[in-house]
Amino acid sequence: MSRRRLLGASLGGAGAALLGLSGCGASSGSASVGTDHLSLWYWKGSLSDKLLATARRGVPGAPGVKVKGSQIPDGDIDHKVRTSLAAHAYVPDLTVVNSDNLATFFPDENEFLDLRTVGAESVRDQYLDWKWKSCFTPSGRMIGFPLDAGPTALYYRRDIFRAAGLPYEPADVAEAMPTWEKFIDAGRTLRTKGPGKPYLVSNIGNVFQQALLQSPRQFVDADNRFIGDQAHIRRAWDLSVEILQQGLSARITDGTPDYNAAMSDGKVTTMTTAVWAINGLKETAPRTSGAWRLTTLPDGPANYGGSYVTMTRYCRDPEGGFAFMKWLLDPENQLRSYQEMSLFPTTPAAYADPAMHTADPFFGGQRPIDVFGPAAEKAPVIYFSPYEETANTPFFQELTNVELLGKKPDRAWQDAVDTAETTLSRLGVS
Numbered sequence: 001m002s003r004r005r006l007l008g009a010s011l012g013g014a015g016a017a018l019l020g021l022s023g024c025g026a027s028s029g030s031a032s033v034g035t036d037h038l039s040l041w042y043w044k045g046s047l048s049d050k051l052l053a054t055a056r057r058g059v060p061g062a063p064g065v066k067v068k069g070s071q072i073p074d075g076d077i078d079h080k081v082r083t084s085l086a087a088h089a090y091v092p093d094l095t096v097v098n099s100d101n102l103a104t105f106f107p108d109e110n111e112f113l114d115l116r117t118v119g120a121e122s123v124r125d126q127y128l129d130w131k132w133k134s135c136f137t138p139s140g141r142m143i144g145f146p147l148d149a150g151p152t153a154l155y156y157r158r159d160i161f162r163a164a165g166l167p168y169e170p171a172d173v174a175e176a177m178p179t180w181e182k183f184i185d186a187g188r189t190l191r192t193k194g195p196g197k198p199y200l201v202s203n204i205g206n207v208f209q210q211a212l213l214q215s216p217r218q219f220v221d222a223d224n225r226f227i228g229d230q231a232h233i234r235r236a237w238d239l240s241v242e243i244l245q246q247g248l249s250a251r252i253t254d255g256t257p258d259y260n261a262a263m264s265d266g267k268v269t270t271m272t273t274a275v276w277a278i279n280g281l282k283e284t285a286p287r288t289s290g291a292w293r294l295t296t297l298p299d300g301p302a303n304y305g306g307s308y309v310t311m312t313r314y315c316r317d318p319e320g321g322f323a324f325m326k327w328l329l330d331p332e333n334q335l336r337s338y339q340e341m342s343l344f345p346t347t348p349a350a351y352a353d354p355a356m357h358t359a360d361p362f363f364g365g366q367r368p369i370d371v372f373g374p375a376a377e378k379a380p381v382i383y384f385s386p387y388e389e390t391a392n393t394p395f396f397q398e399l400t401n402v403e404l405l406g407k408k409p410d411r412a413w414q415d416a417v418d419t420a421e422t423t424l425s426r427l428g429v430s
Helices: 049-057 077-087 102-111 120-126 129-133 158-163 170-176 180-193 204-213 231-245 257-265 277-284 318-328 331-341 348-352 369-378 388-405 409-425
Strands: 038-042 067-071 094-098 145-157 270-274 292-295 303-311
Touching: 038 077, 038 318, 049 067, 049 318, 049 331, 077 094, 077 102, 094 102, 094 318, 102 303, 129 145, 129 303, 145 158, 145 170, 145 369, 158 180, 170 292, 180 231, 204 231, 204 270, 204 303, 204 388, 231 388, 231 409, 257 277, 270 277, 270 303, 292 369, 303 318, 331 348, 348 369, 388 409
Parallel strands: 038 067, 038 094
Antiparallel strands: 094 303, 145 270, 145 292, 145 303
8 A cells, every 4th residue: 555645735844742651551441352353444545355354254364363453544544543542541452654754653653553463474585685674763663564565667658758759668668767867858859750749758756756765864863863954865856856847747736637637648758656646647548558667666665655563562462463463464375356446466475376467458568567666676675764754755845846836946945944843952862
């Protein structure tokens, strides 16, 4: 499961809303007290309904362990978890956490069990290295367990690339556009020689997002220092602004009617995003089936999205809870979840299964796993702080001001830096 950043959206400051949880807690605070099952909170689309139905009857290989899932709206689940933890009552034994939000629980890490104490290290070699490492708090406690991933790629219109005289087969495009600068060069060719003078991207926020995710450092480092004014952020900013200044952005918000029309009519020729965008593209532009291809993202792979399962310290049966996690998220069941609902596995062993090597007619018979599998294995290890969203929100907002309101890029950059620094200083970030 993933959450897309839409141009102009207000992202809020999740890291700024931590409650400062305290108290001893105990299994008596579990939401499943008095029942025959452990409780699990999740949102629609984050877990397989078929596997959850099996777990409700009994977790295979774990006699006597039953897990009942309760579906919570995606936008409400974190607040509901925090509220229950603060009250030390009605706390779920297990809960799903979006990759964007796991770090917001780091300040309250003691409210969650360190999964190594119940045997997590025994299955460590089954999972993507970067995903496993992202489960740990700065102090070294493992509070998340790998659910799904969001490897990225360059989606592009093969027919339009070909008509513009550009390389158009996936391997050739990857070779011709190994960097964002070469990607921008191709965009200029598309605007001058492509049919209908198409745009390279729908908006510059998407490129900014992906360029950020290719860096192991983001806006706040592990020492709780703001680093959003440094070169790795400025480069992502400058690349995005260059795309705008070259006239290569359609300046439209993803998911809107204008966006849907542009994707269907070939006015936008690429998408820089994750594997979970496949189904959305098929729904948005079904008439373009067969015209799209996938290749390596300029400057290399990244991960955008995905989730974790956590276990609170109120869990009535930690060993049983982990037995459920281990079963639910083993390679075989991650493959089933991919087939059922397109949750991309964090277990590389699943990538070799024939079920993941099906040719996709929408991409001209290309096999998406050939692009997303290697991308998933090569994504960088990134440190996200609890204040990441608070820190990066002004930058996305100011990029929107540049793109849609004509604000001067240098002024917008300085305003973003100043706003982030001021907001974070109030939260104790230096």
